[in-house]
Amino acid sequence: MLLTRRSFLKKMMASGLGILGLTGGGYYYARYIEPAMLTKQSHLLEHSAIPSSFHRIKIVQFSDTHLGFHYSLDQFRKLIQEINKEKPDVILFTGDLVDEPQRFDFSADIPSLLNQLKAPLGKYWIYGNHDHGGYGTEKLESVMSKGGFTLLKNEVKQIERDGRTINLAGLDDVILGSPNLEGTLGELDTDAYTILLVHEPDIADSVKNYPVDIQLSGHSHGGQIRIPLLGSMVTPPYADKYVDGKHSISERLTLYISRGIGTTRMPYRFLCKPEFSVFTLVSKT
Template sequence: MNRRTFLKRSLGSLLTLLGLSGGSYFYAREIEPALLTITEETITDPQIPDTFNQFKIVQFSDTHLGFHYTLEQLESLVSQINGLEPDLILFTGDLVDEPNNYDWNNKLIQLLQTLDAPQGKFWIYGNHDHGGYGTDILYDTFNAADFTLLQNSATRIQKDGASFILAGLDDAMLGNPDIGRSIEERADSDFTILLAHEPDLADAVKEYPVDIQISGHSHGGQVRLPFIGHLYTPAYAEKYVQGKYTISDRLTLYVNSGIGTTRLPYRFLCRPELHTFTLHSS
């Protein structure tokens, strides 16, 4: 290869690389954040009462409204969630990115009110919900939208005389999670689902009689590279980042990749995600 050919090919390779980089930037900022994935999971356990066969739970998490995620996008998400016809809706933290800087309005409450699930709508605090003096604002917003807070507490989901326990923890970074307190009213025979914003709490949760932990917080890493995986995750989401994990003989953890973005407005090889969980009694 002569010098002229070498320079020509090198320049061509450089221009191609720059073009791909520009294309990847556009894709990561403008396209992938809008490519919602619906991940379907089946949970089978002998402790699930027969009356809850085909019972559908939908989880959404980490919308981070205000940081490149708008009420118009939330409106579309609400429509998609209702289209799944869930029996139960769960939100696992971080509704707004910066509560102290967000333009709070009634439209947000109206959209959250529109979410429909006959067995109820429940939520837990994330670190961004407590941050920015948001604790009381978030409580009032969800309360007005007919969501029930689970903060180191539990409720009994009942159907045709049978039930299971749904519990929730306070946020680990800016709150005071108490696993024992959250499940103190469960009986030995109760199938138990625990909501915890931070997935790495599973290493502590496994010491308690909990069957399923449902979490968010990690954003799945938000930017993932081939052969490398995620580049960064926040504290308490460094071990369990995305998907399903068998933590112990009893405990299974599901980590949702979230809806919005934070810190950087990009998603790459890590689409926004809804989870649906269908219960089955074995």
């Protein structure tokens, strides 16, 4: 469901009031402690369509770093160290590298840090709405390419191992890009195991009409601020229905939403720790 500007601002105000209603210690926690409490989510992806050569292959997803908005290069460097500790075979970035491309100082440190991420089967990324915003489209493509990442913009790549393949697809950003579901997913082999990257999670209700097994998204920040009994207080457009965690969308499609790394609009996290995700493929053959 697409939020109107008025309803979105209303939610923003409610979340701000929630923060202001916390004790001083609670405010300090939400502002300085929890945003730095990086966590790891681990998932097993078990399926008969996963080739045996991909058994125990490890995929790491990270999302929504929002560099420049209370998230520094030093913090980014620590994130890269944590991801490399997992020894991933594939690394996926699902959008929003920086918060405001038009104001961000793109130093050579960013491609250098991205190049430190190691994944023998490839590093891939998609645009988020902040990547396209602020005239950032070409700049982000250049930075990510120099960092060793392959852009998936309405296209499908085959990842090969020992002569067998799985599909990795990516859509352009839903809000500020030009996503092409039919052109990208319409000709997929229905028997092939397919993972789709798309920044906004709510598009899963359309993706379910195509032969996709897993959709990986970000964008929502998991709601960023969660107030007991009220739930997630900050849900941007196209992340209002599906906000966090795992969702069975159809008999075939499962959606996983990352809470992301950084923050946006407000530098707070409350009951919504930042995370990256580790997916281990399990072949049933």
